[in-house]
Amino acid sequence: MSTPLATVAAPQCHTPMALLLAATLLAGCMPAHRQAPALAAIDAPSGWSVPAGAHAAVSDAPIAQQWWRAFGDPALDGHVQAALTYNADLLSAGSRLDTARAQLDLARAAIGPTLAGTLGLQAQRTLGATGEATSRVAQPGLQASWEPDLWGRLHSQAGAAELRLSASEADQAGVALAIASTTAQTYIGLLALEAQLQVTRDTAASRAEALRIARDKASAGYTSQLQSTQAESEYEAVLQSLAQLQQAIARQYNALRLLTGQPPAQRDGAQAQAARFARLQLPTVPVALPSELLRRRPDLAQAEALLAASDASLQASRAAFLPQVALSASLGALYTNALHYNPVAVWSLGGSVLAPLFVQGRLQAQYDSSAAQRDQAAFAYRGAVLNALAEVENALVADARLQEQMQHATRRREVLARSLQYARDRYEAGYAAYLEELDAQRNLYQTEIELINLRQSQLSNQLSLFKAVGGGWTAPNTPG
Numbered sequence: 001m002s003t004p005l006a007t008v009a010a011p012q013c014h015t016p017m018a019l020l021l022a023a024t025l026l027a028g029c030m031p032a033h034r035q036a037p038a039l040a041a042i043d044a045p046s047g048w049s050v051p052a053g054a055h056a057a058v059s060d061a062p063i064a065q066q067w068w069r070a071f072g073d074p075a076l077d078g079h080v081q082a083a084l085t086y087n088a089d090l091l092s093a094g095s096r097l098d099t100a101r102a103q104l105d106l107a108r109a110a111i112g113p114t115l116a117g118t119l120g121l122q123a124q125r126t127l128g129a130t131g132e133a134t135s136r137v138a139q140p141g142l143q144a145s146w147e148p149d150l151w152g153r154l155h156s157q158a159g160a161a162e163l164r165l166s167a168s169e170a171d172q173a174g175v176a177l178a179i180a181s182t183t184a185q186t187y188i189g190l191l192a193l194e195a196q197l198q199v200t201r202d203t204a205a206s207r208a209e210a211l212r213i214a215r216d217k218a219s220a221g222y223t224s225q226l227q228s229t230q231a232e233s234e235y236e237a238v239l240q241s242l243a244q245l246q247q248a249i250a251r252q253y254n255a256l257r258l259l260t261g262q263p264p265a266q267r268d269g270a271q272a273q274a275a276r277f278a279r280l281q282l283p284t285v286p287v288a289l290p291s292e293l294l295r296r297r298p299d300l301a302q303a304e305a306l307l308a309a310s311d312a313s314l315q316a317s318r319a320a321f322l323p324q325v326a327l328s329a330s331l332g333a334l335y336t337n338a339l340h341y342n343p344v345a346v347w348s349l350g351g352s353v354l355a356p357l358f359v360q361g362r363l364q365a366q367y368d369s370s371a372a373q374r375d376q377a378a379f380a381y382r383g384a385v386l387n388a389l390a391e392v393e394n395a396l397v398a399d400a401r402l403q404e405q406m407q408h409a410t411r412r413r414e415v416l417a418r419s420l421q422y423a424r425d426r427y428e429a430g431y432a433a434y435l436e437e438l439d440a441q442r443n444l445y446q447t448e449i450e451l452i453n454l455r456q457s458q459l460s461n462q463l464s465l466f467k468a469v470g471g472g473w474t475a476p477n478t479p480g
Contacts, residue, residue, distance in 0.1 A: 030321040031364070034314070034371045036307075040378035042385050044290035048396055067471050068184050070283035071459070073276065076187050079260055083183040084176055086261025093168075093175040100161075100168035107161035111154045113146035118332070141332020141346070148327065153319035156312045163309035167302045174298035181467040183259045185460055190252045191277035192456040197245045198274035199448050200238060206441070207235040214434060227434040234438055238445075282458060290389060296470030297388055303381040310374040317370040320363055324354040388468065395465035402458045409451050416444040 068080050084090060120139040125132060149155055214231035217223040254264040294300055328350050333343035356363055420440040426432035 030318060031367055033318060034374075036311075036378040037375050040375070040382045042382050044294065044385070045389070047290070048393065067466055068180055070281065071184070071188075072279070072281035073187075075276070076184060079187050079256060080180050080183050082260035082262075083179050087179050087259060088261060090172070090175050090179055093172040097165075097168045097172050100165040104158070104161040104165045107154075107158040110147075111149055111158060113144055116143045117141070118143055118330075136337050138335040139332055139346070141330055143328070143330045145326065145328045148325050150325060151319040151322045153316050153322075153324075156316035156319060160309045160312035160316065163305045163312060167305035167309065170298045170302035170305060174302060177298055177467060177471060179259065181463050183256070185463050186252065186256045186259060188277075188280065188456060188459045188463070190249065190256060191274075191280065192452055193245055193249045193252055195274045195277040195452045196449055197242070197249065199445070199452065200241050200245060203441070203445050204235070204238045204242060207231070207238050210437070210441075211235045222430075223434065230434060230438060234441070277452070277455070280459060283462060293388060293392065293469055294385065297468075298470065300381075300384055300388055303377070303384040307374070307377040307381045310370070310377040314367070314370040314374045317363075317367040320366065321356060323356075325351065326354070327351045391464070391468035395461055395468050398461045399458075399465065402454060402461060406451070406454050406458065409447060409454055413444065413447045413451060416440065416447055420444050 066077070066080075069077055118139075118141045120137070120141075122137040123134070124137075125134045127133075147154070211228075211231040211234075214223065214228045218225050218228040249267060253267040257264060294304075329348065331347045332345075334346050335343050420437070420443075423432065423437040423440040427434055427437045
């Protein structure tokens, strides 16, 4: 309901008193502020349950902007930098940030007054007692309006928009962190596949020599054709693995190019260096306390900003129960029939109060909706915190257990290398069948591939830990 206050040259003296009286009467209809649900609260643990043997330390060092350099590979740095420049998802996040800035400007603009220029032109011919009469009217003018934010509704809306802008900034930072981590993981996976390819090529060369020897012995009658066919079967199996690895490398390389905003291409053979995988460094990461974690992760910053924004929107919905005051003024001149006539000055001052009296529960429904959205944001923040704590815990546990697996697999490879030499000596001396050497070759090859996979898992887990704590630190590196 809109009630005019004044449309005269000066406001009436009783207007402020009437406004105060109306506000007092309607304030009783305004609902009480609703607190966030108690189930959304969460207490962060005081520390991490780091397993024995883990090399994690507590630190509150700031996030290193280029944390991926801790792996010590210039090519990795180039790929990540390209992804942070050309990746389509990150560019889209930048556009979302621009939208949030524009929404903030729009909300702030609603707080201040508005001024508009007007120009009215009219021509009219009429028939009167004296005959035809023609009149021309021109009326330029200015119109101003302003809604005083007496109850903070507009400021709450602007505050919510500002917090959503902060959430968009955190979203962009989170996308950048995810892209950097995914690019590094894809690159490490590519190097791991190339390392497997090199091991498989070496194994293929060894199997080819073993096949030649088996065929020579079978031709000379020293062994049966069965041993020759077994050697040939193992050789073909390795060649099949080579083709599979080459296909996987092509897909992995194209995935890397997609992340860096490039079209698919053929992997340059000169770029494929299996030794790069062995030279990757395994950083020692100091782990922040949970209280520090809540200030480091972009997704938690985003969830916190969205929660605060929803609470500001709730305040705006609550203030909507109070009257909205609008002030207006206009000033202009009226020209009739000819521009050389003296114009007539026209002006007006006015105001209105929009007092919600009966709106069929619309305001209450809007408030309930805002409260439910705030509660959703509170539960989303709680879930994000729990997920962050779980990710760090899992990465710390995996760090220690992967070290143990790597130690056992390394010792197993040493044992299998000796077993292969024993089996080869026995076969060449005629004391054992070729099947023993084949089994030893298979076991050693599988263990070498497993070692590469374990090292890849260690590097990937370190990436997961970097991502889980919101980035990396400037800290000394330790070779893996």
